[in-house]
Amino acid sequence: MATSTSKDQQHAALAARYGSELPPECGPWNETIAALLSHRSVRKYLPKPLPDNTVTTLAAAAQSAATSSNLQTWSLIAVTDPALKARLSAVAAGQKHIIECPLFLVWVADLSRLRRVGEQKQQQLAALNYLEMLLVATIDAALAAQNAVVAAESLGLSTVYIGALRNDTQRVAAELNLPEGAVGVFGLCVGYADHSVPAEVKPRLPQSVVVHRDQYDVAGEPARLDIYDQDLAEFSRRNELSVSNWTNRVIARTKELRAMAGRDKLAVALRALGFPLS
Amino acid sequence: MATSTSKDQQHAALAARYGSELPPECGPWNETIAALLSHRSVRKYLPKPLPDNTVTTLAAAAQSAATSSNLQTWSLIAVTDPALKARLSAVAAGQKHIIECPLFLVWVADLSRLRRVGEQKQQQLAALNYLEMLLVATIDAALAAQNAVVAAESLGLSTVYIGALRNDTQRVAAELNLPEGAVGVFGLCVGYADHSVPAEVKPRLPQSVVVHRDQYDVAGEPARLDIYDQDLAEFSRRNELSVSNWTNRVIARTKELRAMAGRDKLAVALRALGFPLS
Numbered sequence: 001m002a003t004s005t006s007k008d009q010q011h012a013a014l015a016a017r018y019g020s021e022l023p024p025e026c027g028p029w030n031e032t033i034a035a036l037l038s039h040r041s042v043r044k045y046l047p048k049p050l051p052d053n054t055v056t057t058l059a060a061a062a063q064s065a066a067t068s069s070n071l072q073t074w075s076l077i078a079v080t081d082p083a084l085k086a087r088l089s090a091v092a093a094g095q096k097h098i099i100e101c102p103l104f105l106v107w108v109a110d111l112s113r114l115r116r117v118g119e120q121k122q123q124q125l126a127a128l129n130y131l132e133m134l135l136v137a138t139i140d141a142a143l144a145a146q147n148a149v150v151a152a153e154s155l156g157l158s159t160v161y162i163g164a165l166r167n168d169t170q171r172v173a174a175e176l177n178l179p180e181g182a183v184g185v186f187g188l189c190v191g192y193a194d195h196s197v198p199a200e201v202k203p204r205l206p207q208s209v210v211v212h213r214d215q216y217d218v219a220g221e222p223a224r225l226d227i228y229d230q231d232l233a234e235f236s237r238r239n240e241l242s243v244s245n246w247t248n249r250v251i252a253r254t255k256e257l258r259a260m261a262g263r264d265k266l267a268v269a270l271r272a273l274g275f276p277l278s
Numbered sequence: 279m280a281t282s283t284s285k286d287q288q289h290a291a292l293a294a295r296y297g298s299e300l301p302p303e304c305g306p307w308n309e310t311i312a313a314l315l316s317h318r319s320v321r322k323y324l325p326k327p328l329p330d331n332t333v334t335t336l337a338a339a340a341q342s343a344a345t346s347s348n349l350q351t352w353s354l355i356a357v358t359d360p361a362l363k364a365r366l367s368a369v370a371a372g373q374k375h376i377i378e379c380p381l382f383l384v385w386v387a388d389l390s391r392l393r394r395v396g397e398q399k400q401q402q403l404a405a406l407n408y409l410e411m412l413l414v415a416t417i418d419a420a421l422a423a424q425n426a427v428v429a430a431e432s433l434g435l436s437t438v439y440i441g442a443l444r445n446d447t448q449r450v451a452a453e454l455n456l457p458e459g460a461v462g463v464f465g466l467c468v469g470y471a472d473h474s475v476p477a478e479v480k481p482r483l484p485q486s487v488v489v490h491r492d493q494y495d496v497a498g499e500p501a502r503l504d505i506y507d508q509d510l511a512e513f514s515r516r517n518e519l520s521v522s523n524w525t526n527r528v529i530a531r532t533k534e535l536r537a538m539a540g541r542d543k544l545a546v547a548l549r550a551l552g553f554p555l556s
Contacts, residue, residue, distance in 0.1 A: 017342055027331030027338075032310060032432035036339040036425050053305030059489045060305075061314040063482040064295055065424060068441045069531050070510075070524070072483050081492045113487070113499075117528050120500065127532040131548075131555075132444065132541040135416060139441075139464065142420035143427075146343060147314050150428050154310035163346045163417075166410065177493040186417065204341040205350050209391070211337045214359045215455040216386075222398065232348075246348070250395050253347050254405040263410040267555065270409075277409075277545065277555075 013037040019203035019231035021224060035153060040199045042158035045101045045191035050157070054103065058190070061151035062144035073114065073137035074144055077106040077176050077184070084175060088187065091171055092164035093261060101189035106165065106172070107145045109137035111275070112181035128181065129276040138185050145188055152190055162187035167262040169269045180274035200239055203231050205246075291315040297481035297509035299502060313431060318477045320436035323379045323469035328435070332381065336468070339429035340422035351392065351415035352422055355384040355454050355462070362453060366465065369449055370442035371539060379467035384443065384450070385423045387415035389553070390459035406459065407554040416463050423466055430468055440465035445540040447547045458552035478517055481509050483524075 010029045014022055017037055055078045062076065079085055080103060088106070089098035098104050111128050118125040127133055149159050165172050165187045172184040193199065204210075209224050229245035236243045244252070257264045270277060288307045292300055295315055333356045340354065357363055358381060366384070367376035376382050389406050396403040405411055427437050443450050443465045450462040471477065482488075487502050507523035514521045522530070535542045548555060 014338060017338060023334045023338065025331040025334055027333070027335030028329045028433050029335065030432055032313070033335060033339055033429050035310070036429055037342045039342045039344070041344055051306040053303040055305070055489065056301045056303055056485065057305030057307065057311060059485050060292060060295060060301065061311055063485070063488060064315045064317045064479075066317070066319055066427070066437075066439045067482075068439070069527070070480065071528060071531060072488065075488050075490060075494065077490045077492065077494060079492055084492055108494075114528050114532060116496065116499065117503070117525055118532070121525065121529060123529050123533055125529065125532040126535050127538050127542070130538065130542050131545045132538060133532070135444070135463070135544070136441065138413060138416055139420045142417045143424045143439075146421045146424035147428070149344070149421075150425070151311050151314055154308055155306050159344075161344045161346070161421075163414065166413070176490075177495070179494060179496065182494065185413070201342075202348065204345075207334065207337050207341070210341060210350065210353050211333065212353060212355045212454075214355065214357055214362055216353065216355060216457060216460065217455070218394065218457065221391075221394065225395070247395055247399065249347070250349060250392050251399060251401050251403065253349060254392060254396075254403040254411070255401055257404050260405050260408065260410060264405070264408050264556070266413070267409045278542070 009034065016201040017204060018206060020227050021206035021208065023207045038201060039153065040201050041160040042193040042199055043097045043160055044194040044197040045097060045189065046194050048192045050102050058148040058151050062148040065143040065147040067140045068136045071114065071136065072140065073110055074141035075108040075110040075182065077108060079104040079106060087175055088165065088172065091168045092162050092187065093167065095162060095164065097160060097189050098162060098187065101191035103190040105148065105188040105190060106176060106184045107141040107186055107188065108178065108182050109134060109141050109185045110182045111137055112179035115181050129278045131277045134270070134275050134277065141185050148188070157190055158193040160189045162189065164261065166266055169266065170272060173273055183270060183273050183275065198239055200235065203235055287312065294479040295482060296484060298505050299484035299486065301485045314428070316479060317431065318479050319438040320471040320477055321375045321438055322472040322475040323375060323467065324472050326470045328380050336426040336429050340426040343421040343425040345418045346414045349392065349414065350418070351388055352419035353386040353388040353460065355386060357382040357384060365453055366443065366450065369446045370440050370465070371445065373440060373442065375438060375467050376440060376465065379469035381468040383426065383466040383468060384454060384462045385419040385464055385466065386456065386460050387412060387419050387463045388460045389415055390457040393459045408556045412548065412553050412555065419463050426466065435468055436471040438467045440467065442539065444544055447544065448550060451551055461548060461551050461553065476517055478513065481513055
């Protein structure tokens with residue numbers, strides 16, 4: 001398995017993922033790793049139904065991911081009702097792929113199940129009030145979701161994460177009948193990609209900027225970000241409606257609070273949903 | 279690929295993952311999904327070195343995961359220095375596998391890179407002060423880490439996540455020279471499993487408890503948790519030093535603040551590390 005893909009294929013996959021600045025050395029390689037490297041997010045889906053019981057398979061993959069202390073502090077809402085998908089799309093700034101995809105998965109950071117266990121056993125579970133437990137639940141949900149993405153892509157399906165569900169977590173909770181202590185942390189569209197829309201692999205920051213050995217080290221970062229800005233502007237020119245480099249996109253996304261589209265109120269919303277964030 | 283594994287193998291994999299309460303229907307299946315279902319966390323490693331440049335491969339898989347708005351708000355510290363691993367093990371309640379594994383990966387929720395971009399362009403990036411951006415960075419790091427886990431397991435390596443790095447995020451930041459706006463959210467041991475230690479697949483909660491259709495629904499949950507408690511007590515008897523069911527473990531982990539081992543102070547520590555959590 002480790003040698004089933006040639007060095008040429010490995011080099012091509014790394015070149016697509018890293019643009020100008022390739023990692024200096026290749027490492028071990030196989031078809032699974034090649035599949036991971038070929039990931040791209042898809043925002044245009046065919047009106048083609050999924051294989052029977054796809055949710056069962058994706059959920060089994062998701063539940064097989066690690067979970068902190070086996071607490072399993074997440075839940076999954078599989079949304080197929082068109083009217084409900086339309087209302088969730090409205091929360092997420094009207095993203096059409098939520099309506100167009102046959103399956104929309106909402107990943108829930110879920111402390112409510114532990115609360116119910118505590119209530120049934122008449123025990124106060126003090127830790128559930130802490131920010132730490134929101135992070136545990138959010139990380140658990142993300143590890144599970146990524147396993148579902150790997151499983152979906154192995155079946156020829158495509159996906160895109162929807163962070164904009166956090167624009168209004170209270171409305172999402174109301175739409176999905178979530179109990180106190182549960183919050184939808186992100187969505188995931190699942191379906192067959194419409195390949196008439198271009199979808200190149202998007203280049204990422206060079207490893208030299210992201211990966212550090214024993215100690216975090218920013219030496220050389222500005223020069224490397226300049227090169228990445230050029231790569232991403234080229235990618236943007238080929239694939240997107242408006243051309244932008246990475247630096248400008250970072251600033252556009254994070255300078256003004258209105259770009260947060262409501263997510264600047266997330267802490268307030270979480271407290272209302274039963275997360276005191278102590 | 280979708281039919282390369284028989285229904286018998288699929289049934290056996292689901293039975294190992296779900297114990298008494300199997301999902302009612304099987305879905306699409308292949309070798310990738312079988313590999314995901316066979317995951318188990320490993321806490322005993324052989325003193326065997328990794329293939330050359332394993333970090334490069336795992337990092338390339340990690341960087342290929344989706345990242346919110348391509349902001350790439352995470353970094354990875356690959357720790358191999360034995361003295362440093364020993365100090366990080368001390369933060370994590372002395373977990374020996376951190377010392378014994380040949381590679382310890384620290385996954386960093388990293389807003390510091392965006393801060394540096396803002397400083398270089400003389401822009402105040404207001405969003406970076408919000409809880410939302412800590413969640414973005416934590417989710418980004420978790421998606422990346424899970425891709426690295428899938429890649430590692432495809433190479434015959436094993437892993438275990440270390441949430442206990444959050445026992446003292448300030449000490450971890452000091453040990454790794456993290457800039458302001460960066461926090462180690464969890465660790466990951468990587469190495470060759472010592473198969474002389476038993477490592478069964480751990481049963482998870484039934485899908486009927488975790489997966490919901492269009493609306494969250496707790497009907498039937500208590501009866502199903504009773505069955506899961508029995509399954510997990512059996513698993514615990516076969517695999518662990520002390521026998522416990524799920525309910526008792528939930529209560530032991532979350533009732534008393536001392537079980538949080540310092541993580542009840544996470545919000546304070548994060549503010550000190552440059553996350554105002556607005």
